[in-house]
Amino acid sequence: MNNNKVIQVEGLTKMFGDFTAVNAITFEVDKGEIFGFLGANGAGKTTAMKMLIGISNPTSGNANVAGFDVFTHTENIKKNIGYMSQKFALYDDLTVRENITFFGGIYGLSRKRIKEKSDALIEELGLQNVANKLVGALPLGWKQKLSFSVSLIHDPKIVFLDEPTGGVDPITRRQFWELIYKAANQGTTVFVTTHYMDEAEYCDRVSIMVNGKIEALDTPKKLKEQFKAENMNDVFLKLARG
Numbered sequence: 110m111n112n113n114k115v116i117q118v119e120g121l122t123k124m125f126g127d128f129t130a131v132n133a134i135t136f137e138v139d140k141g142e143i144f145g146f147l148g149a150n151g152a153g154k155t156t157a158m159k160m161l162i163g164i165s166n167p168t169s170g171n172a173n174v175a176g177f178d179v180f181t182h183t184e185n186i187k188k189n190i191g192y193m194s195q196k197f198a199l200y201d202d203l204t205v206r207e208n209i210t211f212f213g214g215i216y217g218l219s220r221k222r223i224k225e226k227s228d229a230l231i232e233e234l235g236l237q238n239v240a241n242k243l244v245g246a247l248p249l250g251w252k253q254k255l256s257f258s259v260s261l262i263h264d265p266k267i268v269f270l271d272e273p274t275g276g277v278d279p280i281t282r283r284q285f286w287e288l289i290y291k292a293a294n295q296g297t298t299v300f301v302t303t304h305y306m307d308e309a310e311y312c313d314r315v316s317i318m319v320n321g322k323i324e325a326l327d328t329p330k331k332l333k334e335q336f337k338a339e340n341m342n343d344v345f346l347k348l349a350r351g
């Protein structure tokens with residue numbers, strides 16, 4: 110595989126009985142790219158992402174993620190990616206430091222490395238004063254930033270973010286995106302779903318899924334030209350909502 114292409118997907122399909130949730134999608138993602146994966150509710154984003162992270166078997170097609178095949182090497186994929194979603198986050202009843210230690214352990218980091226990572230991460234996020242507080246007591250925006258940083262604790266090649274910023278204000282979302290840029294600048298590939306169209310503008314490239322198919326894929330600038338749209342919200346409305 111081309112080393113610069115960390116995700117390669119060809120004709121990937123998922124059927125539930127007679128229903129085709131993901132219909133022969135094809136795309137590639139470069140190392141260090143921020144790739145936005147958009148679509149209306151039920152378009153098939155989560156189903157596609159589950160196949161890419163190795164927790165759902167495709168019906169047909171091919172995909173290679175972080176150098177590994179999604180049919181045969183799902184365990185290797187899991188070791189080489191990070192994952193964060195609104196539904197899978199931190200433990201509210203553990204402290205900030207305990208959460209970092211717990212997930213560091215799950216990802217197989219040594220005690221020494223976990224300590225180093227915890228100190229660095231707490232400082233980077235400015236969480237010194239709450240390091241020993243329960244995560245459940247933190248504002249949602251802080252939890253999201255911590256959850257994102259924890260998903261990177263094992264230095265994965267790719268991080269998959271499923272609506273990572275749901276429910277917080279635009280300023281907090283903007284701060285979250287600063288963390289995304291930083292990770293991408295350090296070479297981590299970011300695969301992100303979002304319903305916020307301002308966030309779509311922040312991506313290097315964006316794909317838009319409609320009824321299981323990728324109907325458009327390009328940079329935000331080119332998509333706006335292609336659809337004669339002022340912003341990504343207009344592109345999305347023209348395409349995803351018909």
Ligand SMILES: Nc1ncnc2c1ncn2[C@@H]1O[C@H](COP(=O)(O)OP(=O)(O)OP(=O)(O)O)[C@@H](O)[C@H]1O
Nearest residue numbers: 125128129130148149150151152153154155156157
């Ligand atoms: N296990 C399943 N069995 C049957 N149908 C499913 C299953 N999982 C998802 N679907 C269907 O597949 C379609 C795509 O769902 P999916 O959750 O991937 O969409 P999505 O784009 O992630 O939407 P959302 O933004 O609401 O999360 C939907 O019609 C959904 O009802």
